[in-house]
Amino acid sequence: MKINTWSLFGGCLLICGTAQAQEKPIGFKDTPIIPGTTYHVHDGDRPQPRVVEAAGALIIKPPSDAIVLFDGTNLDAWKVKDGPAPWEVRDGVMVAKGKDITTKEEFGAIQLHFEWRLPADRKVNGQGGGNSGVFIMGLYEVQVLQSHNNKTYPDGQAASLYGQLPPLANATSPQGEWNSYDITFVPPVYADGKVQSPAKVTVIHNGVVVQNGESFHGVSGYRNLATYPATHPEKGPIKLQFHGDPIEYRNMWVRPLGQRDK
Ligand code: MG
Numbered sequence: 001m002k003i004n005t006w007s008l009f010g011g012c013l014l015i016c017g018t019a020q021a022q023e024k025p026i027g028f029k030d031t032p033i034i035p036g037t038t039y040h041v042h043d044g045d046r047p048q049p050r051v052v053e054a055a056g057a058l059i060i061k062p063p064s065d066a067i068v069l070f071d072g073t074n075l076d077a078w079k080v081k082d083g084p085a086p087w088e089v090r091d092g093v094m095v096a097k098g099k100d101i102t103t104k105e106e107f108g109a110i111q112l113h114f115e116w117r118l119p120a121d122r123k124v125n126g127q128g129g130g131n132s133g134v135f136i137m138g139l140y141e142v143q144v145l146q147s148h149n150n151k152t153y154p155d156g157q158a159a160s161l162y163g164q165l166p167p168l169a170n171a172t173s174p175q176g177e178w179n180s181y182d183i184t185f186v187p188p189v190y191a192d193g194k195v196q197s198p199a200k201v202t203v204i205h206n207g208v209v210v211q212n213g214e215s216f217h218g219v220s221g222y223r224n225l226a227t228y229p230a231t232h233p234e235k236g237p238i239k240l241q242f243h244g245d246p247i248e249y250r251n252m253w254v255r256p257l258g259q260r261d262k
Contacts, residue, residue, distance in 0.1 A: 025044055026044035026126060026151060026152055026153050027040070027042045027043050027044025027045070027046075027152075027153030027156075028040055028041065028042045028043065028044070028153070028223060029043070029044075031043075031223050031224070032224070032225040034155075034164065034217070034225070035217070035225075039155075041155070041163050041164075041223055041224065041225065042153040042155055042156055042163060042223060043153060043154075043155070044153045046153065046154045046155060046166060047154065047166075048151065048154055048157075048166075048170070049154060049157065049166050049167050049168060049169050049170045049210075050169055050170065051169070051170045052169040052170065052171045052208050053171075054171040054173070054205070054206035054207055054208050055206065055207065056173050056177055056178060056179075056206060057115045057173065057177075057178035057179055057180035057206060058180040058182065058204075058206065058207050059115065059178075059180065059251065060113050060180070060182070060251075061251075062113075062251075062253035063253075063255065065255060066113075066253040066254065066255050067105065067253060067254050067255070067256070068252075068253045069103060069114075069238070069252040069253055069254055070094050070114075070249060070250065070251070070252040071251075072089075072092035072093070072250060072251070073089070073092075074089060075087060075089060075094060075101070077103055077104060077105065078101045078102065078103060078104065078240075079101065079102060079103075079104050080099050080100070080101055080102070085099075085101040086098040086099055086101075087101055087240075087242075092250060093248040093249065093250045094248070094249050094250070095246050095247070095248050095249075096132055096240065096241075096242045096243075096245065096246055096247045096248075096249075097242065097246070098242060099242050100135075100239055100240065100241050100242050101239070101240050101242070102138060102237035102238065102239045102240075103237045103238045103239075103254075104237070105237070106137075106233075106235035106236050106237050107136075107137070107235055107236070107237075107238065107254060107256055108137075108187050108234055108235045108256065109184075109185060109186045109187060109256065109257040109258075110136070110183075110184070110185050110238075110254050110255065110256055110257055111182070111183070111184050111254065111255040111257055112134070112136070112181070112182070112183040112184075112185070112238070112252075112253075112254045112255075113180070113181070113182050113183075113251070113252065113253055113254075114134070114180070114181055114249055114250070114251060114252035114253075115178045115179065115180045115181075115249065115250050115251050115252075116132070116144055116178070116179050116180075116181070116247055116248060116249050116250075117173070117175075117176065117177060117178045117179060117247070117248050118130040118146040118175055118176070118245065118246070118247055118248070119175075119176060119246060119248070120175050120176025121176075122146075122175070122245065122246065124146050124150050124175070125150070126150065126151065126152040126153075127145070127152055127156055128245075129146065129245055130145055130146025130150070130175070130245050130247065131143075131144070131145050131146075131241075131243035131244070131245050131247070132144040132145075132240060132241045132242070132243055132245065132247035133145075133162060133240070133241040133243070134181070134183075134238060134239070134240060134241075135220065135238070135239035135240075135241065136183070136185045136199075136201070136236075136238060137185075137187060137199075137233070137235070137236030137237070137238075138236040138237050138238070138239045139219045139220065139236060140161070140185070140199055140201070140216050140219065140220055141161070141162040141163075141220035141241070142159060142160075142161065142162070142181065142183060142201065142203055142211075143156060143157065143158060143159065143160045143161075143162045144158065144181075144241070144247060145157055145158045145172075146158070146172065146175050147170055147172040148170075148172040148173060148174050148175055149174075149175075150175075154166035157170060157172075158170065158171075158172045158179070158205065159171070159172075159181070159203050159205045159210045159211065161201065161211065161214060161216055161220070162220050163220060163221055163222065163223075163224075163226060164216060164217050164220070164226055165211070165214055167203065167205065167210035167211055168209065168210050168211070168212065169205075169208055169210055171205040171206045171207075171208040171210060172205070172206075173206060178250075179205065179206055180204075180205070180206055180207070181203060181204070181205055182203070182204040183201060183202065183203050183204075184201070184202045184257070185199065185200070185201050185202075186199065186200045186201075186257075187199055187232070187234070188216075188228060188232055190231070190232055193230065193231070195228045198215040198216055198217070198218075198228070199215065199216040200213055200214065200215055200216075201213075201214055201215075201216065202214075238254065
């Protein structure tokens with residue numbers, strides 16, 4: 001049978017054109033402008049980070065001095081305010097469920113490693129379907145989002161400093177495959193009740209540097225301008241976000257970063 005390519009093309013024009021016309025704008029334009037930029041908080045027009053195909057998760061076993069936060073067997077290192085962490089542990093992974101959870105132990109400057117993924121059969125759309133996040137000191141979010149072939153506002157994609165700064169690249173693994181984050185974080189320094197030095201972070205996503213010693217503008221939030229509180233704790237827990245989606249985590253460990261031996 002001879003295929004009528006012109007009718008196929010015409011059909012595509014009709015269907016693809018309609019699909020394009022119905023595509024919703026992403027992000028927000030009614031939010032504050034981020035200082036030092038021309039972009040709104042969660043601005044859909046901020047340039048999308050370029051896609052880098054990475055080899056997948058770096059699986060790094062905990063060094064001898066690491067504090068293991070999850071080794072595949074139990075949630076002993078985690079809690080919620082009023083009791084034990086409600087996340088599920090199965091097949092060596094912890095699955096987000098019910099509530100945000102926090103570490104029992106608190107930390108200041110750290111090196112943090114973990115691996116995460118979203119199951120392949122989960123439907124995602126922008127911020128929906130595959131969203132979680134790691135809040136360092138319980139305050140500063142490095143976004144966890146299934147961002148492979150899933151467009152959203154760039155300051156909310158995987159490895160963004162949520163609501164503040166997109167990553168340098170989108171190195172997210174295909175859905176269903178593991179990602180790794182290796183993060184170093186230094187808390188803000190206050191002097192005379194003022195921020196002398198902001199909180200700083202480096203994020204390596206699947207072996208790709210995506211945040212290179214960047215500063216947080218303040219405590220992470222949604223649709224608002226990040227600011228620093230009047231006073232700041234020296235240490236805080238690591239918080240993992242439950243955003244309604246069954247994000248899986250494994251092999252999570254942390255090393256408090258102290259001073260050099262003298
Ligand atoms: Mg999040």
